[in-house]
Amino acid sequence: MKLFIYEHCPFCVRARMIFGLKDMSFEQAVIMEGDVETPTRMVGRKVVPILQKDDGSYMPESMDIVHYVDSLKAPRVADKPMVAAIEEWCKAAAGTIFKLAVPRFTRADFKELAQPEARRAYLQREEKAFGDLDALFADTPAMLSEVQQKLATLESLLEKHDGISTTDFILFPILRTLTIVKGIELGPNVSRYVERVANATGVDLLTDKAL
Known part of the structure; x- marks a missing residue:
């Protein structure tokens, strides 16, 4: 199977997670920003992620991909409602x-932005x-303060949150997105959670690109 993604994309992270959790081999390909033709040829519109199945057919929509790959190998991990x-x-x-992250996404180095015209299209x-x-970038201090308060409330929610289930395919990509923000402070429970899921799924964080 082959997964077409953007490296920065939180929806693509969901699809990457399930392959890592299932320890299933797959080929990963990055579509350039601004490339409308490739995804449109596959699924009729510009969208990522896109999974090319072994039979050659294409599947869009991140959670559809998660559920499909989840069904291929027991035990299922994304078969329960969200917390x-x-x-x-x-x-x-x-x-x-995302208001914090997007200005940073446009400035950071991602494969889908490697060509000047791709970065312009994304911008x-x-x-x-x-x-x-x-x-938006200049408004970082105010937004950072707001997010820090929200992270404080997440601490208690993650105190006894172990394992990986449907909930984590929504939560982890959001927190992974946040790791591109320089100066963000994760509490002990959130920090442990992010590291645990990153290690379990093989999905890289964005701390090395933080701005």
């Missing part, structure tokens, strides 16, 4: 986390979605 309190935390925190796409990215 409600953590789901609510994700909904409440994600907006500010234009995110400016359309988020507005002035330089202004």
Whole structure:
């Protein structure tokens, strides 16, 4: 199987996680930002991740990919509902986390941004979605303070959260996104969680790219 991704993309992280957890071999390929033709040829629109199955067919949608790969090898890990309190935390925190991360994504080194025209295409796409990215970057202190408060509430939610289940395919990609933010301070439970899931899935963090 072959998985087409962007390195920075949290939705792609979900698909990468399940392969690591299942210890299943797969080929990973990066689609360049601005490349509309390749994903459109595969699934009819510009989207990642995309899984090419062994039969040559293509599957989009991150959680569809997770459930498909999960079904190929026992035991299943993504077959239960999300933990409600953590789901609510994700909904409440994600907006500010992505406002912190996106200006940094546009400046960092990712394979999908290796070509100047790819970086320009990504910058234009995110400016359309988020507005002035330089202004967002300048607003880091206020947003960082808000996220730190939210992380403090996550500490207690993760105190007895072990194993890996459906919840973690939503939570971990959000926290992995946050590791590109220089100066972020993770509490002991959150820090242990991030390291534990990263090690279990083989998904790299973004601390070496932090800005």
